[in-house]
Amino acid sequence: MNLRRLFHTLASALALALSLQMAAAEPLRVATDATFPPMEFMQNGSRAGFDIDLINALAKTIGRPVQWIDIDFKGLIPGLIANRFDLAASAIYITDERSKVVAFTQPYLSGGLVVIVRKDNKAINKLDDLGGRKVSVQVGTKSVNFLKEHYPTVQRVEVEKNQEMFDLLLTGRVDAVVTGRPAAAEFAKAQPSVRVLGTALTSELYGYALRKDETALLDQVNKGLDKLKADGTLKALEVRWFGQAQ
Numbered sequence: 001m002n003l004r005r006l007f008h009t010l011a012s013a014l015a016l017a018l019s020l021q022m023a024a025a026e027p028l029r030v031a032t033d034a035t036f037p038p039m040e041f042m043q044n045g046s047r048a049g050f051d052i053d054l055i056n057a058l059a060k061t062i063g064r065p066v067q068w069i070d071i072d073f074k075g076l077i078p079g080l081i082a083n084r085f086d087l088a089a090s091a092i093y094i095t096d097e098r099s100k101v102v103a104f105t106q107p108y109l110s111g112g113l114v115v116i117v118r119k120d121n122k123a124i125n126k127l128d129d130l131g132g133r134k135v136s137v138q139v140g141t142k143s144v145n146f147l148k149e150h151y152p153t154v155q156r157v158e159v160e161k162n163q164e165m166f167d168l169l170l171t172g173r174v175d176a177v178v179t180g181r182p183a184a185a186e187f188a189k190a191q192p193s194v195r196v197l198g199t200a201l202t203s204e205l206y207g208y209a210l211r212k213d214e215t216a217l218l219d220q221v222n223k224g225l226d227k228l229k230a231d232g233t234l235k236a237l238e239v240r241w242f243g244q245a246q
Helices: 002-024 050-062 073-081 142-150 162-170 181-190 215-230 233-242
Strands: 028-032 040-043 046-048 066-070 109-111 113-118 134-138 155-159 176-180 194-196 204-206
Touching: 028 050, 028 073, 040 050, 046 050, 050 066, 050 215, 050 233, 113 142, 113 162, 113 181, 134 142, 134 162, 142 155, 142 176, 155 162, 162 176, 176 181, 181 194, 181 233, 215 233
Parallel strands: 028 066, 134 155, 134 176
Antiparallel strands: 040 046, 109 204, 113 176, 113 194
16 A cells, blocks of 8 residues: 555656646747847848847746747737737836736846937937927837827827838938837947937836736746846847947
8 A cells, every 4th residue: 555655656746747847848938029129130031139039048047948929019018918928028118007917027128218310410419309390109119108298299100110210210201210229229330321319218127028927937037037147148148239238
């Protein structure tokens, strides 16, 4: 009888271990809008960028492969709530409004909204000069509501993709673009005909979004971020993608 009980106990423990191992090996479904270099973008047919590398490193620390899901930025929060994926990683600012419906990891990068104009535009040299101008923003981003609240006279031109904003600026159909600092710096580096205003509109923190009921996964990801900060991985990725630690 004792041997039977021992065998049953060992079998149960083995089954539990195998179950936990299988659960850990389930893909981590991560959604992104890969149109925001250097954070996430397509390069030679593959996803690349700071967020992409950091998520891959995070997934490795928690022992799960990544299943990437491409989606428009405006669909990230609704798709997360609808359980279409487990985590949203797409240069998302941690805001009070978003925090009402999703949970955020600890911040992993600082940023903020900045203004881009053409160099030949001599009329916009400071933030107050935006009043009455045509300014392009991406739908679903903080830029939209920020301009509504703080620059109500701005003529917002809302577009679906980050590149559409830049195209409108280069062709002179808008006077300025408001977007995140990393993308603005990358665009200005590639396009010598534009400049970024020296004063930022906001200071922000980036976080990864999860459903509020995913407390165990949130804890895992936060511990993973702690590890990647401690071992220098996070700083190395900042240097790789931004030229310096942020």
